Amino acid sequence: MPETWKDTVVEGVAAKPQDVECDLLVVPVFEDDQLDDLAGLDEATDGEVGRARASREFRPKPNELFVTRAGNAAWKAARVALVGVGRSGDGAVDRFRTACAATLRAARRRRVGTVAVLLRGDVDSAQAARAAAEGVLLGSHADRRFKSGEDDEPPVGRALVVFPSSATAELARAIAVGSTLGEAANRARELADAPGNELSPRLFAEQAETLAGASGIAVEVLDEAAIERLQMGLLLGVARGSAEPPRLIVMRHEPAGAPREPVLGLIGKGVTFDSGGISIKPADRMEQMKHDMAGGAAVVGAMRAIGRLAVPTRVIGIVPATENMPGGRATRPGDVLTGASGKTVEVINTDAEGRLILGDALWYARELGATHLVDVATLTGAVVIALGHAASGLFGRPHGWVESVQQAAERAGERVWPMPLYPDYDEQLRSETADLGNIGGRPGGACTAAAFLKAFAADLPWAHLDIAGTAWADEASAAQPKGATGAMVRTLTELAVAAGSW
Ligand code: BES
Ligand code: MN
Ligand code: ZN
DSSP: OOOOOOOOEEEEEEGGGGGOOEEEEEEEEEEOOTTTTTTTTHHHHHHHHHHHHHHHHOOOOOTTTTEEEEOOSSOEEEEEEEEEEESTTTHHHHHHEEEEEEEHHHHHHHSEEEEEOOOOOOHHHHHHHHHHHHHHHEEEEEOTOOOOOOOSOOOOEEEEEOOOTTTTHHHHHHHHHHHHHHHHHHHHHHHHHSTTTTOOOOHHHHHHHHHHTTTTOOOEEEEEHHHHTTTTTHHHHHHTTTTSEHHHHHHEEOOOTTOOEEEEEEEEEEEEOOTTTOOOOTTTTTTGGGGGTTHHHHHHHHHHHHHTTTSSSEEEEEEEEEEEETTTTTTTTTTTEEEEOOEEEOOOOOTTTTTHHHHHHHHHHHHOOOSSSEEOOEEEEEHHHTTTTTTOOOOOOOOHHHHHHHHHHHTTTTTTTEEEHHHHHHTTTTSSSSSSSSSOOTTTHHHHHHHHHHHHHHTSSSSOOOOOOEEEESSSSSTTTTTOOOOHHHHHHHHHGGGGGO
């Protein structure tokens, strides 16, 4: 695959705003914010900051941007950007992260070399420092790997996160953590953005070796023969229709001195292209199904971050990687497959393939000694109908474990919304022929998919994140280009970091 995008380099500096040398000084502005702490800013911009605020050309609404020249020699910045964050208080750190990302996207269009982001306002400064680094990196992402010719919106080379001289060590650490998470999310985005022909299951496994391996994660890739030895009939059943052989990517984080338990098992759907198989999808937007391995990418990204951060807990990452293609050898509707757990499945619809491969992967995570499971998958169109693109669906049990995942997501600034697992959904999956059918009809499609996975988690604490609505942006917005979002990299990492509190 072509070289990856060059991420912005993020550094923390303790300095007064006027002393920071940069092309663009970014000033986050909250509602009812008088900028009292920035005496001299108005003068430095020849009155432009005051004028724009008074005339309401600039309003501090989320992601609103006002850029002006700082011509005054007393301030070392060449230009100043006011960026709106909205209300202080609840959610301000998340809005600040997004505002940083939006500003970095705008800065790229303005061909800025160095930005400096001020930490200010009534927010926890460590949380804000981390969010700034994350936002800068997320905003610096663009996928130009498959474009020839010159880049007229080159990445911003360097970003300084500027804080007052107190608490320097704590803030430097927060910036390092934020950079690690932002970088890992960007690598996950590149994986999900990669076209199917450039990221076959084999190439996905190679990328996982490189990306997770670089942070000290032990990566083992099981080939088709090894998958056959494990009798993973569900994964093999999905892979049958493809000329590309499947892979099972196994990543282990085993820090020296870590307790034997808990062992967090992260499982990610790795369908490198989902055509639907024999139950083939309509052509409209089928190209988007190159991102049907975004859950797997999130797990690879999280393992990379977990290694980098030296998280003191054992974590196993498992990504079943395959294509879902039609073909003379493909699984037919009506076929019965037997998974590694021994459960049989009647395949009613070959497009419900994610749950099949995850069934075998969940079983394997248990085999390898995971004590707590979380799977992440672009699993159902139905979750997009339920929640839109606003949140990932969160399922699982027991309640305490689901809550731990929800709290990790909250701290990470990623939206998840709890969904039910009523026994009714198990009923919908009943098959005359086999232990389970692989679909449960249209009603509650996201819930029946989750109910299917539940059958393979056995009695372990298990959570399922359906990211079909959140892994991909159909259109560009202020903070996000069209394409992969890196959803759940930060949440999964945060969950591993928080192992002591589950
Ligand atoms: N990969 C799709 C789900 C999906 C849809 C992901 C939209 C991202 C965006 C999944 O494999 C699928 O095809 N699900 C079917 C299930 C159905 C056949 C029960 C669906 O949602 O239509
Ligand atoms: Mn499908
Ligand atoms: Zn799929």
